[in-house]
Amino acid sequence: MKNISLIVEYSDEGERLDRYLAAQELSLSRSYIQKIIASGGVLVNNTPVKSSFRLHGEDTIRIAVPPEQEPDIRPENIPLDILFEDDQVLVVNKPKGMVVHPSAGHTEHTLVNALLYHCHDSLSGINGVLRPGIVHRIDKDTTGALVVCKTDEAHRFLAEQLAEHRITREYRAIITGHLPKEELTISGNIGRDPKDRKKMAVVPDPSGKPAVTHVRVLKYLNGYTYVSCRLETGRTHQIRVHLSHTGFPVLGDPLYGPRKSPVPHLEGQTLHAMTLGFIHPVSGMQIFCEAPLPGYFQKLLRVL
Numbered sequence: 001m002k003n004i005s006l007i008v009e010y011s012d013e014g015e016r017l018d019r020y021l022a023a024q025e026l027s028l029s030r031s032y033i034q035k036i037i038a039s040g041g042v043l044v045n046n047t048p049v050k051s052s053f054r055l056h057g058e059d060t061i062r063i064a065v066p067p068e069q070e071p072d073i074r075p076e077n078i079p080l081d082i083l084f085e086d087d088q089v090l091v092v093n094k095p096k097g098m099v100v101h102p103s104a105g106h107t108e109h110t111l112v113n114a115l116l117y118h119c120h121d122s123l124s125g126i127n128g129v130l131r132p133g134i135v136h137r138i139d140k141d142t143t144g145a146l147v148v149c150k151t152d153e154a155h156r157f158l159a160e161q162l163a164e165h166r167i168t169r170e171y172r173a174i175i176t177g178h179l180p181k182e183e184l185t186i187s188g189n190i191g192r193d194p195k196d197r198k199k200m201a202v203v204p205d206p207s208g209k210p211a212v213t214h215v216r217v218l219k220y221l222n223g224y225t226y227v228s229c230r231l232e233t234g235r236t237h238q239i240r241v242h243l244s245h246t247g248f249p250v251l252g253d254p255l256y257g258p259r260k261s262p263v264p265h266l267e268g269q270t271l272h273a274m275t276l277g278f279i280h281p282v283s284g285m286q287i288f289c290e291a292p293l294p295g296y297f298q299k300l301l302r303v304l
Contacts, residue, residue: 004062006061013056018051033051044061046060080115090133119148135149138273142271144291171274173243186242188245270300
């Protein structure tokens, strides 16, 4: 049995209990949360309540999550674009449209399925059966470099570098409009958007988690700007949220950008994890991997 405790912030006051919990990144679907609530496994201020219960600021929520049955995550012979590999780590260039790891109801065609086929049993088990070897993630529609660990020792070493912001992560993006400065540092706490629980947003202190993104202009385009974005921190949707917050959303971003794009035949959001740098867990050498821009991205740059 896994026990989870949460304290409701005042910005979430009035939210339904099931909706609030579904938005808390607990890796639990809303329907599964509703089943736990119906069985009495969720207490608000030590009292069982219904899914429709409206929360108040500083309410204490305790969730007793039943032991999960391990899903059958099968290896799949999906080709991988490998940028670096040895017996400790693997760096892949993730394609657009591929989910990094399985989730409830989605156990096929993910990067993890491909890794299980390629690596067999040689993947770190620290993050459990759904995320073997996975240290960090990038969005489904973001392409580019992602590091995977084959051993628990490598995983712990890389996770420490990640927590201390010592892993270099540089992205390339096309943003809407002309950035007025050639270099810009965007800082602002990122948390759940109080108006839309499916989104993240820049929220006032002390809400959310500190986030810093360094943006550099590479080229001004026709109505757009091609930029480099270096992450100092790594929050959910950080680059997309920060750029949208400053009024320059990523071109093609369906969640934080305009609903309709003026660019014809746009193939989703233009965000690519180009450079990934870290210290190797055994050799101590600095490893730098660069994922080339995908074809659709290069074509769009030429068009603009």
